[in-house]
Amino acid sequence: MTTKLLIVVLATRISEWVTKGEVTPGYFNPDKRFDHIVIIGLAPDNPLQADLVKLAGTEKVEYINAKLITPLSLLITCGFHSLLVRRLMKACIPPDIASQRPLAVRAYGDGLAGKCAVILGHILGCRSVASIHTTCTIDPARRNKGLKARLMDLFEGRARIYAQQHLDYLIPVYSPALAAISASYIHKTFVIPNAVATNKSHKKKQFDDRPPVKIITFGRQVPGKNAFPILSALAKERNWHLTIVGDGPEVALVLAFAAKNGLLDQILHIPQMHNEQLLSKLDHYNIYMGWTAYAEIPKTLIEAGLSGLPIVQNPLPIAIPPELTQVPIIWTTSSRSYGDILRDLTNEPERMKILGDQTRSALLEHFDPNKAGVAMADLLETGEQNFYPSARALSEDPKYGP
DSSP: OOOOEEEEEESSOHHHHHHTTOOOTTTTSGGGOOSEEEEEESSOOOOOHHHHHHHHTSSOEEEEEOOOSSHHHHHHTTTTOHHHHHHHHHHHSOHHHHHTOOSEEEEESSSHHHHHHHHHHHHHTSEEEEEEOOOSSOOTTOOOOOHHHHHHHHHHHHHHHHHHHHOSEEEESSGGGGGGSOGGGGGGBBOOOOOOOOOGGGSOOOOOOSSSEEEEEESOOBTTBOSHHHHHHHTTOOSEEEEEEOOSTTHHHHHHHHHHTTOGGGEEEESOOOHHHHHHHGGGOSEEEEOOOSSSOOHHHHHHHHTTOOEEEOOOSSSOOGGGTTSOOEEOOSSSOHHHHHHHHHHOHHHHHHHHHHHHHHHHHHHOHHHHHHHHHHHHHHSOOSSSOBHHHHHHOGGGOO
16 A cells, blocks of 8 residues: 655744644644655754654654754855755655655745745655745734844745745635735635644533623734733723733733733733643633734634634734635724623623524634645645635635625
8 A cells, every 4th residue: 555645844843833832633634644744844943753743643754854944054055045955955855755755745834945845846756735824915013123034034035936936736724815925826826724623522512601701812922913902992891801821922011901900810811721722621711802913814713713602803904804704703893892892792691602603603614624624635635626716716706706
């Protein structure tokens, strides 16, 4: 029986995922389709084998430390020049891996990881695919980056141009990321959702309408994506308790505001919680509230909604994405804040249950983890998939607008 081998290329460190509790079982192995996973890390890292096995969903997993994202490699490759990167990539692939003829090379990101996927696909004679998890078009943090960060942005931008031109398939995980893809490549682009670990066991079962209303928000607390606007809007309301899961540079701002306004007994901050544990805890909450200034569909929103929680979210800085047009999300407005919405829902406890059920059903239409996993596995294995329309078909369907 032929072994199904998949190559994965990362420009991030798995050890950082572990620190943040973001090791999703089978994340690198959609539909559990592949027997052998080889992970190529471009940034120096030393992940534990147990974490690799968990991410790969198979015992047969290997990690290759390519160490491309280092000052020395930057100099050796003359700023990640294609021919020099090819030489480095070719040298890091063991002969036994090359001889197995992988089915595909999948990059997480269409920048430097995507460029390396293209090059590896050419070397190994297989298709190359990149999942795209960001729009690269909006940076609400407006960070003052140092010289090193600005140089990496420059090289990432150049790599993105190369990758999008030469990759066999571009896979944004939500439609807002189409803004980062040239219209010239729409024919080879499919919007296939990111893998989430939510399953039937996480479906909300208990509905406790006794006060206080239990609210949860989760994710990294960073500029442009944190709990401060939520907490600020709830400050004058009563009978609520907010759990904030996630660490980051904006945590101090949130906690300082809570202390100043006498709200510390109404919030619980959990710096870190493993994703599996978090999903199992969602059943204990009444509402998910989120805030982001990024052009995205937050993974946190998807996970909470698939678990059956009603969603309260600020308007995204773009038109409502087609994936969410049928989802009964309660959007905040200039005149209707998180506090106003909480007050309304508190007066109609049965509505929270109905909203949660409707939200879960609507999100399953597009974000069903099993459906997404099969679609991605089919594309990687055969170059075809039948679940999601191409980006071109999506843009031409009047149901989704222009």
